[in-house]
Amino acid sequence: MKIQLTVNGSRYEKDVEENRTLLRFLREDLGFTGTKEGCGAGECGACTVFFNGKTVNACMVLAVEADGGSVETIEGEVKDGKFSVIQEAFDRNHGLQCGFCTAGMILSVKELLHRNPKPTEDQIKDGLEGNFCRCTGYTQIIESVLDASGQLPKKGELHHA
Amino acid sequence: MLEKLKAEELRYVGKEARRSEARDKLTGSATYVSDMILPGMLWAQVKKSPHARAKIVKIDTSKAEALYGVRAVLTGAELNYRLGLYVVDKDILAKTEVRHYGEAVAAVAADTLAIAKKAVDLIEVEYEVLKPVLNHMDAMKAEAPLVHPDLGSYDFMKAAFTPQPGTNVANLTKLRKGDVEAGFAEAQWIVEREYTNPSVQHVPMETHVAIVEWKPSDDIVIHTSAQSPFTVRNLFCYTFKLPLNKVRVLIPHVGGGFGGKAGIHIEPLVACLSRKAGGRPVKFQATREEEFSLLPCRSALTYRIKTGVSAEGKILAQKMEMFWDAGAYADYAVNVTRASGYSAAGPYHIPAAWIDAYTVYTNKPYGTAYRGFGHVEFFWGLERHMELVAQAIGMDSLEFRRKNLLVPGNLTLTGEEIFESSGNPRKCLDAVAKSIGYGSLTTEEKAREKRTGRKIGKGVATLHKAPAMPPFTATAAIIKMNSDGTVNVNIGLTEIGQGSTIAFEQIVAERLKFRLDQVKVTIEKDTDRDPYDWQTVASKGLLLTGNACILAADDLLAHAYETSAQALHCQVVDLDHDDKRVFLKHHPNHGVTFTSLALGYAFPDGNAIGGPLIGVGRYVAQGLTNLDKETGQGNPALDWTFGAHGIVVEVDPATGEFHVLKISSAFDVGKVINPESVRGQCIGGMLQGLGTALCEGYIYDEAGHLLNPSFTDNKILTSRDLPDEIECIVVETPQLDGPFGARGVGEHPMISVAPALGNAIQHAVEAELTHMPIRAEDVWRGIRKHEPVDNWITKTPTGSCKSNVLL
Numbered sequence: 001m002k003i004q005l006t007v008n009g010s011r012y013e014k015d016v017e018e019n020r021t022l023l024r025f026l027r028e029d030l031g032f033t034g035t036k037e038g039c040g041a042g043e044c045g046a047c048t049v050f051f052n053g054k055t056v057n058a059c060m061v062l063a064v065e066a067d068g069g070s071v072e073t074i075e076g077e078v079k080d081g082k083f084s085v086i087q088e089a090f091d092r093n094h095g096l097q098c099g100f101c102t103a104g105m106i107l108s109v110k111e112l113l114h115r116n117p118k119p120t121e122d123q124i125k126d127g128l129e130g131n132f133c134r135c136t137g138y139t140q141i142i143e144s145v146l147d148a149s150g151q152l153p154k155k156g157e158l159h160h161a
Numbered sequence: 162m163l164e165k166l167k168a169e170e171l172r173y174v175g176k177e178a179r180r181s182e183a184r185d186k187l188t189g190s191a192t193y194v195s196d197m198i199l200p201g202m203l204w205a206q207v208k209k210s211p212h213a214r215a216k217i218v219k220i221d222t223s224k225a226e227a228l229y230g231v232r233a234v235l236t237g238a239e240l241n242y243r244l245g246l247y248v249v250d251k252d253i254l255a256k257t258e259v260r261h262y263g264e265a266v267a268a269v270a271a272d273t274l275a276i277a278k279k280a281v282d283l284i285e286v287e288y289e290v291l292k293p294v295l296n297h298m299d300a301m302k303a304e305a306p307l308v309h310p311d312l313g314s315y316d317f318m319k320a321a322f323t324p325q326p327g328t329n330v331a332n333l334t335k336l337r338k339g340d341v342e343a344g345f346a347e348a349q350w351i352v353e354r355e356y357t358n359p360s361v362q363h364v365p366m367e368t369h370v371a372i373v374e375w376k377p378s379d380d381i382v383i384h385t386s387a388q389s390p391f392t393v394r395n396l397f398c399y400t401f402k403l404p405l406n407k408v409r410v411l412i413p414h415v416g417g418g419f420g421g422k423a424g425i426h427i428e429p430l431v432a433c434l435s436r437k438a439g440g441r442p443v444k445f446q447a448t449r450e451e452e453f454s455l456l457p458c459r460s461a462l463t464y465r466i467k468t469g470v471s472a473e474g475k476i477l478a479q480k481m482e483m484f485w486d487a488g489a490y491a492d493y494a495v496n497v498t499r500a501s502g503y504s505a506a507g508p509y510h511i512p513a514a515w516i517d518a519y520t521v522y523t524n525k526p527y528g529t530a531y532r533g534f535g536h537v538e539f540f541w542g543l544e545r546h547m548e549l550v551a552q553a554i555g556m557d558s559l560e561f562r563r564k565n566l567l568v569p570g571n572l573t574l575t576g577e578e579i580f581e582s583s584g585n586p587r588k589c590l591d592a593v594a595k596s597i598g599y600g601s602l603t604t605e606e607k608a609r610e611k612r613t614g615r616k617i618g619k620g621v622a623t624l625h626k627a628p629a630m631p632p633f634t635a636t637a638a639i640i641k642m643n644s645d646g647t648v649n650v651n652i653g654l655t656e657i658g659q660g661s662t663i664a665f666e667q668i669v670a671e672r673l674k675f676r677l678d679q680v681k682v683t684i685e686k687d688t689d690r691d692p693y694d695w696q697t698v699a700s701k702g703l704l705l706t707g708n709a710c711i712l713a714a715d716d717l718l719a720h721a722y723e724t725s726a727q728a729l730h731c732q733v734v735d736l737d738h739d740d741k742r743v744f745l746k747h748h749p750n751h752g753v754t755f756t757s758l759a760l761g762y763a764f765p766d767g768n769a770i771g772g773p774l775i776g777v778g779r780y781v782a783q784g785l786t787n788l789d790k791e792t793g794q795g796n797p798a799l800d801w802t803f804g805a806h807g808i809v810v811e812v813d814p815a816t817g818e819f820h821v822l823k824i825s826s827a828f829d830v831g832k833v834i835n836p837e838s839v840r841g842q843c844i845g846g847m848l849q850g851l852g853t854a855l856c857e858g859y860i861y862d863e864a865g866h867l868l869n870p871s872f873t874d875n876k877i878l879t880s881r882d883l884p885d886e887i888e889c890i891v892v893e894t895p896q897l898d899g900p901f902g903a904r905g906v907g908e909h910p911m912i913s914v915a916p917a918l919g920n921a922i923q924h925a926v927e928a929e930l931t932h933m934p935i936r937a938e939d940v941w942r943g944i945r946k947h948e949p950v951d952n953w954i955t956k957t958p959t960g961s962c963k964s965n966v967l968l
Contacts, residue, residue: 017275027196028198032189033189033192033195033196034188034189034190035189036193036195036366036367036416037195038366038367038368038449039449039871039872040448040449041449041871041872041873043449043871043872043873044366044449044872046366073189074188074189075188075189075190077187077188077189078188083184083187083188087184087187087188090183090187091179091180091183091184091187092179093837094179094180094183094660094837094838094840094841096180096183096186096187097417097658097659097660097841097845098365098366098367098414098415098416098417098657098658099182099183099185099186099187099191099414099416099658100193100365100366100367100416100417101366102186102187103189106187124880125880125881125883126881128879128880129879129880129881130879131879131880132364132366132872132877132879133366134363134364134365134366134417134419134849134877135366135417135658135841135845136841136844136845137841137844137845137846137847137848137849137883138844138848138879138880138883139844139883139887140837140840140841140844141880142880142883155837156837156840157840157889158833158836158837158839158840158843158889158890158891159888159889159890159891160890160891160892160893161588161589161591161592161827161890161891161892
């Protein structure tokens with residue numbers, strides 16, 4: 001069926017099979033490959049995108065459900081050539097390694113900071129619980145979130161014996 | 162390659178620097194193989210065995226072939242190629258017998274993924290189900306069915322491995338040092354225990370994926386999410402008997418590897434599909450479920466240790482037996498066995514040692530390299546053992562460890578001498594012990610115990626690891642100067658998230674005396690363009706490729722100086738340079754710019770000299786030898802990175818539930834190149850190690866079906882599972898042949914997290930744990946002195962919490 005939707009502020013109109021997920025539609029039909037598939041089963045959060053203002057696992061939404069809706073992906077995070085506050089904070093604090101979970105992670109952080117502009121460390125851990133990262137051990141991601149919300153007075157440190 | 166530069170003179174090494182590839186990853190513009198769709202590309206799917214062991218009676222592909230949109234169907238019958246890293250034991254598709262659940266028996270390439278999936282469903286396979294051998298200890302028994310009856314006819318790497326035809330033993334590694342029986346005879350105490358852990362999955366967030374184009378000209382292009390482009394190429398060409406220059410392996414960004422992408426995996430199958438489909442590119446990406454069973458895992462281990470200790474608490478002799486569960490194919494497991502065999506006693510001085518380490522075939526998904534290369538598994542046993550030995554002889558376990566740590570002048574198990582410059586395990590151990598306040602509880606901790614009713618315990622564990630690699634492991638770097646004075650660096654080492662790219666940029670900028678933004682190390686790998694590197698594994702990249710980068714920088718500068726000397730009519734010895742110019746030391750205004758040298762220096766009349774500035778650095782590991790196959794003696798270690806973890810844990814004695822309050826980790830990294838990257842490895846590896854310690858593991862039923870190939874049933878740790886407090890500590894004892902003194906630390910943080918936790922739990926509630934992972938129910942049993950339960954091959958298909966033993 002033909003669907004219409006907005007992705008990162010631009011309108012798209014496309015024929016799509018009824019059983020196609022929003023994730024595959026975004027990646028393979030529209031070319032928004034920044035959103036990743038980690039499990040295809042709604043378990044890992046790598047495919048987190050904003051759908052009508054809320055974060056979803058794009059692998060758990062059918063493209064046809066997005067008809068008439070609005071989607072934001074990682075590709076929409078840079079505005080007028082400028083990195084967002086969250087992206088800058090991740091860059092400063094090494095909040096990524098292999099980068100495969102990063103898009104989903106950043107959108108979950110964005111959602112968290114919308115809801116709660118000054119989250120505590122515990123609230124950050126809750127907010128990111130649905131996004132797996134196998135590389136970083138989360139700490140530098142949490143520090144990135146604290147930094148993005150203006151709450152990191154001092155960067156994480158490596159101590160010398 | 163140790164640079165005797167003073168710390169205050171260093172401009173980039175040891176200083177903060179953002180990851181150079183981060184901004185592509187942060188904007189979704191970094192390309193992974195998963196993201197790629199090539200013109201004319203077909204999609205592949207694989208038909209997998211639902212049985213652990215069965216004869217393939219018949220495969221009927223006619224319905225699949227008749228389906229519209231199917232362009233190639235393959236079965237094992239038409240593929241007469243054998244694969245194998247060290248023991249050549251694997252068919253691309255199972256031919257007459259399937260050896261593990263999830264093994265590939267047929268494959269399809271079609272116009273769309275949906276058609277490929279449908280076609281695979283239409284393939285009919287008739288099996289004669291056989292009784293599998295699942296437990297590796299059962300597979301050692303004389304009456305066990307043979308997973309590879311033809312083992313004796315397989316090729317294998319004879320310099321390093323010893324398969325035992327007629328048995329399930331893919332390799333036996335032996336080590337003999339000193340007189341063990343004499344040591345036991347002299348010992349005041351002898352303690353003997355057995356430790357185990359199940360198989361686990363690496364869980365790279367990007368599953369294995371490859372796109373292969375086998376053109377009619379036999380030129381082959383492989384895009385793959387792999388760690389080691391040259392290994393993929395070498396093994397691919399070995400299998401298909403092709404010249405190396407016909408095969409081009411390209412690796413863009415990689416979504417995690419952890420060893421699971423170290424060798425060659427799906428590339429040959431995808432290549433055969435492409436060839437059969439007339440040369441169209443074919444893409445295959447494993448589903449998460451396939452990642453658990455079609456792709457390899459980490460081997461399970463049973464480790465028996467017998468230790469003889471003197472009255473003073475010195476270890477006199479140690480006998481060690483390792484039984485590694487290879488699963489159905491030998492892959493890396495034989496080399497895990499070899500590398501673990503020669504490291505099996507940890508950073509301790511063992512005057513007399515005896516080791517037999519077996520790699521055992523079973524009918525399960527096969528084991529491969531995984532971060533730590535066996536050390537995570539055997540250090541679980543070893544460092545629990547040190548705790549239990551200390552307890553048995555009535556000595557504090559920290560003191561017992563200190564008494565037996567390697568010191569300069571000691572010989573390792575293989576007879577390698579330890580020097581001051583080898584690193585300092587004692588400093589690491591002392592640092593973590595101090596950080597957690599080992600040996601006593603603070604007033605707050607005591608108050609917390611009182612308030613909560615839970616017991617607090619503190620434990621430590623040491624670790625060490627050297628890269629497991631051939632003694633002649635080689636690499637190279639090429640630095641090319643552009644006409645604006647910037648440089649591009651080509652290396653064969655892959656960025657899989659470990660942060661090596663920025664580290665090499667820092668090293669090159671430091672050595673060239675350039676600005677960091679003048680230096681770019683190319684992320685994407687290309688075997689046609691990049692110089693050889695053995696593999697991106699073993700925590701050897703920083704040292705070997707770092708040295709190659711230094712040598713390439715020196716080479717580039719030598720060429721620049723040579724041309725400058727001619728241009729300036731002077732001797733090379735009088736020249737110096739900065740990030741812009743080469744000039745006379747004593748007349749700094751008299752010089753030439755790098756921009757004028759970059760492509761060859763042209764005199765005012767148009768005559769030119771020099772040509773494009775390119776620096777080449779070649780490096781091969783120095784001073785290493787093969788090990789004697791009977792005694793295990795020789796020099797295998799490029800470098801030892803020593804370390805330790807200390808853990809503070811809080812345990813509920815009623816339920817066995819526990820929570821990690823603090824973890825401190827210390828590593829002797831030689832020299833920090835990028836502090837944030839070291840910290841990222843330190844914490845990332847620690848949490849992966851904690852996952853192994855807490856919950857991860859493959860659960861099978863008695864027919865060999867894998868019961869938990871998903872994140873729902875095979876948990877990995879989330880942000881909620883972090884310890885409350887984390888401290889990362891570095892010790893810097895410079896490595897004499899390390900770049901600026903540096904050693905690798907990619908794998909080490911994962912090692913010994915589990916035994917540090919086990920030791921802390923023992924200190925809290927006296928539970929003597931010998932099985933990893935440590936689940937709450939294991940602690941509950943341990944507290945009550947119940948026999949531990951090994952239910953990874955379970956009678957009940959409902960998961961790890963349902964024990965088949967009545968308590």
